[in-house]
Amino acid sequence: MANSIATYIALPGTAAEAFAHWHEVFGGTLDLMKYGDEGMPDMDFEVNPEGVAHAVLHAPGGDIAGSDGMPGEEYPLKDTAYSLLYTLDTPDDARMLIQKLLDGGGSENMPFEQAPWGGWYGQVFDRFGVMWAFSTD
Structure with missing residues (x-):
């Protein structure tokens, strides 16, 4: 492996x-x-x-x-200290996944738009509180 x-x-x-x-x-x-x-x-x-x-x-x-998680332990998920970064080939690919997360009960944290470094970037919290960041060239 x-x-x-x-x-x-x-x-x-x-x-x-x-x-x-x-x-x-x-x-x-x-x-x-x-x-x-x-x-x-x-x-x-x-x-x-x-x-x-x-x-x-x-x-x-x-x-x-x-x-x-283990019984009796706290697992706070919704935070901006971390995100799962998904880099995709095109902005349309990213928009499609962002929309699926929003349609599934998520919320936008940062609009998916042209980033200062020239690519595209945005953030969405899914309905479980996990932040997904999306990036494309």
């Missing part, structure tokens, strides 16, 4: 819904394993059998991995 890097997100009990939504928006293939799935080992902590133990969306351009 070649070296790679992927984003891993711990969600507050919404991983199944979030990964299904991202799969619908971005395409690719989705691998999702719940705590209650056959073959999962017993955990040393209380788990929801419907909770996501591990998910990976193999989207065009990269992978997004994640799970539901």
Whole structure:
């Protein structure tokens, strides 16, 4: 296996819904394993059998991995300290994905428009509070 890097997100009990939504928006293939799935080992902590133990969306351009967070821990997602940057070939490709996130309950954080460096850039929060930044040349 070649070296790679992927984003891993711990969600507050919404991983199944979030990964299904991202799969619908971005395409690719989705691998999702719940705590209650056959073959999962017993955990040393209380788990929801419907909770996501591990998910990976193999989207065009990269992978997004994640799970539901550990019981009793806080997982604030909506913040501007991070974003998932998706670089695309054309502004129209970016606009299409931005619109899918907005139609899915997201909100615009920064309009997608010509950037001072000559490309195009904008930001959207999806309905789960994850900020997606979009960039094109």
